[in-house]
Amino acid sequence: MLSKIVRTVTNEFMLFIAVFGLYIIAHGHLTPGGGFQGGAVIVSGVVMLLVAFNYQEVRKVLRERVLTIMESTGALIFIALAFAGIGAVFFYNFLVGTPILGRIPGPGPNPGDIWTGGVIPLMNLAVGIKVAAGLSAVVLALALFSSGGEAEE
């Protein structure tokens, strides 16, 4: 447990870091970024929480079972999206042209439109959830291991 100033500032900053990570994940088809990079930003926010607070306090909020379920769900959604276009080839982009996410941007440089991209933004979200949950579980297990493993139920 660090001092009270550090704890208060960490509580405030966690919100901004989470919003920044979700922005990088969601705009993966317009600006540089995507699923993997946004997931890494969110994991760095969780590490900041672990440094400022005790391990027991963080463990009450982020249970390990929920994290592993979220990681498996992300992987399953990714594979389901890959199989959904199996009519033509395996990874076919079947949402281009349909009115869900399928507008086509004009040729050449243009200011981006977020409702474009077909199946790519959904894949970005699935991979972002998978990376964030998986690496958070690993960081939690390492923090437990390095603090001696006492007071374990």
Place this chain on the structure above:
Amino acid sequence: MEHIPLNFPFLAAALLVGIALYIIIFKKNLVKLIMGIALLASGVNLFLVALGYRAGGIAPIYTDAPEGPMVMSVPQALTLTSIVIKW
């Protein structure tokens, strides 16, 4: 051998790989060994990205892009995969 003055990024990547190999072979401390492996991965990633550069190029993104030819995009995708595998 007349291409040597122009190929500085490739030479830097080769030197990084050489230094990393020296650390892996000759040091016995475990933490230094892990740092040597990470340095080897960084050298390979730098070489991969530097292969796809076009002179006077811009990033391969169409959102508010300035004028100019675009650099090659496939080496950057392969470097993304390589960085994630190193985690």
Place this chain on the structure above:
Amino acid sequence: MRRVTGLISLLVLVAFLVWGVALIHPFGYPDASDMDDYIIENAQEETGSNNVVSSVVFDYRGFDTLGEATILFTAVTGVLLLLRTQRRRKEGS
């Protein structure tokens, strides 16, 4: 004796690397770039996204991303498995 042999072989290896690097195409003028020209021309109509690198990673070469997600999953499972055994051994004894 072993250190001297190791140093000499390392120097020979680095010399091979530097000599091999000097014979590639000059920096900034790649040759044989037909696949990338086709991808940069047609990525906006076929996939509908502005980011060409993102469309290469998830659409043109999506199979590699599937393999990479599998590697990430296997690594997380391996680490959690090892540390769980440590935890149980520490509290059992």
